Amino acid sequence: MLVAVDPSRPCGACELCLQGHPNLCLHLRFCGLFPDDGALSELINVPASTCFRLPEGIDPVAGAMLEPLGVAIHAVRLGGIKAGQSVSVHGAGPIGLLVIQYARRAGANPIFVVERLPWRRKRAVAFGAVPVSDGTGSPVDQILSLTNGRGVDVAIEAGWAGELVQQALDATRFGGRVVLVGIPDDDTLTMRHSTARRKGLTLMFSRRMKFTYPEAIQSVRKGEVDVTSLITHRFPLSAAAKAYSLNESYGEDVVKVMVLPDSQLLV
Template identity: 45%
Template sequence: MSRALFIRGAHDAYVAPFNLREGGPGEVLIDVGAVGLCGSDLHYFKDGGIGSAVVKEPFVPGHEFGGYLCEDLGELGLTRGALVAVDPNKACGHCEFCERGHPNLCPNVEFIGAPPFNGAMTERIWVPKSQIVPLPQQFSPLAAVMLEPLGVAIHAVDLAKPRLLEQVAVLGCGPIGLLILQVLKAAGAGEILAVDPQEHRRAMAARLGAARTGESVDDIREWTKREGTPLVIEATNSPLGFRDAVLAAKIGGRIVLVGIPDGDSYTLPAAEARRRGLKIKFARRMGEVYPRAIELVAGGKVDVASMVTHQVGLDEAPDTFRNHADNAPGYIKSLIYPNGLSKQGG
């Protein structure tokens, strides 16, 4: 019998035996190499759900993961033991939104690691073969895991459409914000102003290329003489994230909201947004971006390893959830190795 990390409700995570289900048609079994603790996993832990995705019974989280094939996958030219990534988003393929090329908006999605669909914080998992992503031979489980959050960052920057050498404000220097920062640089953005209340995250943003770092939106307003920046990308977990993005934006500017606020609600003074005539977009998951994510990592244009501050086994995972929820010093990105740290690779 396998083991898994379960979330039973708000602030209730534990490790217990897990009965692995039988595989279905078109599925392949993988040994989980590593799985990331994502901000959405943390929302399930802190709030017991995100919108309509509510934890009603114990479920296994984890949608950022890579693992080792338990059988040959000839149609993809892969053999047993190959390290692969997995796209967690199984869109229906036939709704209006899928047909328009937006599978990330599919209302009929089956998303690995979002209730009621169990995720990868377990030793083995069945996944659809169609969601397997082949990887370059030199990739490690860490790199495989980080492709999914990098894909979210790529999608956010695609929505933002940064102009060449344009000044950009990035609110939030967690994993997604730090990945967005790097993708912005790869896309040719100019000066990047990054803010986060935690000093170690600001330090990481500076290391990865932010021109200036500060604690809050007040710093951005000071640096820009209260004019703001033409483009703002918000990647916080704060109910004030939307408000702060508005306050950081220049008149006529653009905002992309990526973060999920604690409590699933924003606080926003409407006049500030209306009087600026802002263009606002919301980012949800991602589209078909894995090839670009792989190329950015393989080519060294995005450093995914530096922000991984903690790597733990399954038994340490509940405490890791609690530490992230408590904003423990030094935490940016944590990876969990359900089968042991020996499988983390290079």
């Protein structure tokens, strides 16, 4: 039987778990964090409660993508996106590209994308986003111009949370909502207070995801979200170090790099 594994293991008994927020569990364990093994191995022992059976026809590699897809689903949910609302996505890495697809599924229109790497921007456009960072002028000015000076209903930051945070605030309309998904290198958040205050913005910080696997599986099964095309590179387990360094390089055409314990999946 093929299953997808949620790498997190909430305790199920703490205040946050009992309030329905297992992603905020106070005693969270996680695959790859001591004392739990990570997935860079041919076999891994996990509790059945963290396994989700995959229906026939779902590629095992797509099954592994349900984790990042869950992060995107959670972010779109936090944005409270309704049909017809305008959205901007700042950063189109794997998470941003999944956010774009899921926002579109939620009925968002238009969806603007700010992404400096051309091959990632091209993919965002293929998923229906309008690019606003082609190097000719400010992305924020372009978003404001394309929304008649109003700004978007919801902005989702899915980059490294540096300058993109202020950019997301600037792109959002008065009374709008900003979801912060990216994790900054220096663990610091910088933004102009007046932008958020004067616009009366709602800021949502996204922490992993919760209750997303069943929905993610159905979305992939129905073809509503394309996860497999994001996998640009595949490596066998023996070349895991190479996979990590390629991912870190942000080299041309790199979107999602995957390490496969079963070499039959390398094809």
